[in-house]
């Protein structure tokens with residue numbers, strides 16, 4: 001149990017009497033970068049939603065405890081597939097949104113904490129702290145989402161297609177950064193790019209038609225016959 005983040009047993013996610021996802025047993029290791037792969041519409045995002053308690057029924061534990069709203073809030077940071085930027089926030093305000101240490105919803109006037117400044121530099125946003133988030137490009141917005149999630153300092157980071165909108169340099173830079181941080185937190189991400197998954201993930205979950213086809217080390221899962229069957 002110590003080396004697991006999520007443990008899933010008998011999970012079923014249904015919508016309009018159709019089963020979208022059925023997982024009998026799946027363990028996600030801790031201290032590791034896990035990629036969930038598979039074609040469109042096979043249940044990858046649904047799996048992530050189930051892990052944060054937004055969908056499905058079954059037994060899901062995180063660090064050995066049933067996933068409850070409080071546990072989720074303190075242990076999991078999340079970047080979904082579709083960002084929402086209706087509020088006119090600056091990058092500075094957005095990435096520090098809801099930070100508990102400030103005691104305020106936004107940290108408008110306060111200088112950015114060093115950790116935030118460092119992440120803005122790592123993710124190439126250092127020149128834009130006062131720009132409105134809704135004026136950023138798609139890739140800049142995605143990087144701001146990732147910085148915001150990293151600043152939650154959660155032990156588990158869930159990312160749904162984090163490479164969406166990122167150019168190739170930023171894709172590799174993100175993956176390298178995350179792999180350097182596996183002592184601090186575990187990453188579970190949905191990825192479409194099989195090359196990125198093979199190059200950077202230490203654990204891979206392959207889904208097809210709402211089922212786990214294989215899970216384990218990249219060499220065991222990224223086999224041509226398995227991928228050809230699914231794709």
Ligand SMILES: Nc1ncnc2c1ncn2[C@@H]1O[C@H](COP(=O)(O)OP(=O)(O)OP(=O)(O)O)[C@@H](O)[C@H]1O
Pocket residue numbers: 015016020038039040041042043044045046047
């Ligand atoms: N609320 C819902 N009601 C009905 N069907 C849904 C609902 N949510 C998801 N689905 C369906 O469940 C299936 C899995 O969706 P999901 O978003 O998990 O796929 P995915 O593997 O993440 O796909 P993609 O790679 O295209 O993002 C899809 O066929 C989708 O249309």
